[in-house]
Amino acid sequence: MNNGELPGLYLHIPFCRSKCFYCDFYSVASRSEIPAWLEAVREEMTLYRDRFSAFDSLYLGGGTPSVLSEHDLASLFESIFKNFVFAPGSEMTMEANPESLSPSKLKTVKDYGVNRVSLGVQSLDDRDLEYLGRAHRAARALEAVEMCRAGGFSNLSVDLMYGLETQTFSSWKKTLDRVLAFRPEHISCYQLTFEKGAALWKMRESGRVRSIGEKLEAAFFLWTSRYLEKHGYYHYEVSNFSAGREFICRHNRKYWHHVPYLGLGPSAHSFGTGASRPGDTPPARRRWWNVRSVREYCRLIKDGKAPVEGMEILSREQFDLETVDLALRTREGLELSALKGFSQSQRVLAQWQKSGLVKVIDGWVQPTRKGFLVADSLALMLCDA
Ligand code: SF4
Numbered sequence: 001m002n003n004g005e006l007p008g009l010y011l012h013i014p015f016c017r018s019k020c021f022y023c024d025f026y027s028v029a030s031r032s033e034i035p036a037w038l039e040a041v042r043e044e045m046t047l048y049r050d051r052f053s054a055f056d057s058l059y060l061g062g063g064t065p066s067v068l069s070e071h072d073l074a075s076l077f078e079s080i081f082k083n084f085v086f087a088p089g090s091e092m093t094m095e096a097n098p099e100s101l102s103p104s105k106l107k108t109v110k111d112y113g114v115n116r117v118s119l120g121v122q123s124l125d126d127r128d129l130e131y132l133g134r135a136h137r138a139a140r141a142l143e144a145v146e147m148c149r150a151g152g153f154s155n156l157s158v159d160l161m162y163g164l165e166t167q168t169f170s171s172w173k174k175t176l177d178r179v180l181a182f183r184p185e186h187i188s189c190y191q192l193t194f195e196k197g198a199a200l201w202k203m204r205e206s207g208r209v210r211s212i213g214e215k216l217e218a219a220f221f222l223w224t225s226r227y228l229e230k231h232g233y234y235h236y237e238v239s240n241f242s243a244g245r246e247f248i249c250r251h252n253r254k255y256w257h258h259v260p261y262l263g264l265g266p267s268a269h270s271f272g273t274g275a276s277r278p279g280d281t282p283p284a285r286r287r288w289w290n291v292r293s294v295r296e297y298c299r300l301i302k303d304g305k306a307p308v309e310g311m312e313i314l315s316r317e318q319f320d321l322e323t324v325d326l327a328l329r330t331r332e333g334l335e336l337s338a339l340k341g342f343s344q345s346q347r348v349l350a351q352w353q354k355s356g357l358v359k360v361i362d363g364w365v366q367p368t369r370k371g372f373l374v375a376d377s378l379a380l381m382l383c384d385a
Contacts, residue, residue, distance in 0.1 A: 008057035012265030021133035024195035026267035057251035066096035098144035106151035157186035325379035333366035
């Protein structure tokens with residue numbers, strides 16, 4: 001729920017060492033356009049700097065922010081702080097991948113205030129990493145985790161993937177156990193999906209790889225949730241676990257609760273920030289997104305134009321449905337009153353409860369583990385009713 005929280009700032013760094021087979025994020029496997037991108041993103045910051053009084057989260061995502069050199073990272077942070085203000089105690093996250101991380105990069109970003117690193121480990125089994133087309137292997141991933149700890153990062157998130165045909169329950173457990181030995185403050189476990197634009201999709205079409213099937217995917221999901229909870233982690237969102245409520249990712253939480261955020265860089269999305277401008281009137285239901293091409297992004301900015309590709313203003317009904325949809329992906333859930341506008345909500349709620357998909361606690365509708373499993377379709381049931 002957006003209770004007047006400060007907005008978050010997202011910066012998309014669209015460069016990677018190589019392209020992972022499953023990846024559908026916008027990124028290019030070349031670093032030649034970094035200087036032009038850096039110049040353009042600095043310029044884009046100036047388009048928005050007068051529209052925000054302060055942020056309380058910064059998220060450098062990608063792509064792979066850690067492919068930037070120390071010099072480029074420093075120059076990026078100089079521009080960020082020249083244009084934007086952050087409230088004391090802001091969460092500042094940088095995504096990093098093992099193959100491009102170094103102690104000196106960690107020191108550089110820490111000196112600029114980064115207090116959270118999200119590391120793309122994915123697996124600690126080399127067969128899985130090869131299958132996924134990752135640029136690193138398990139030994140390097142372990143080194144990177146150690147590097148973060150040695151660099152003084154006490155808020156570390158590790159990204160992992162399950163549902164690979166190269167994986168067994170025992171190899172997945174081995175990966176989790178090795179990760180758990182470091183007690184990361186946060187773990188994200190994503191189910192492998194076959195995205196249409198990704199290489200893995202074509203590999204499946206041609207029969208070179210296959211999906212493990214919904215039944216097994218569900219079994220992995222439920223097992224993982226139980227296992228990590230047994231080890232003291234709080235399963236607070238479908239794919240996310242934290243070692244305590246203080247380690248819930250503040251920035252990502254904004255996406256699930258309609259808190260405004262500004263996204264800069266190619267393909268970045270922004271939401272609701274219209275109301276942050278003095279004089280703007282709510283409803284802040286505006287969403288817009290940038291072009292999905294570094295070249296086009298740089299060209300538009302050079303021509304003095306905003307690099308925006310599209311914009312939508314959600315109707316009240318769309319907004320309300322999305323509120324339910326996003327909130328039911330989180331353990332925190334949804335205030336019962338948010339269902340009021342849906343004509344069949346009483347009947348659907350009773351159905352959800354009967355099927356063990358949600359619990360109603362102190363006026364909040366909270367998904368169960370089984371509810372998380374079908375989180376994508378819960379809100380739709382309100383429309384089908
Ligand atoms: S490192 Fe991340 S963004 Fe880059 S190709 Fe792999 S999955 Fe995509």
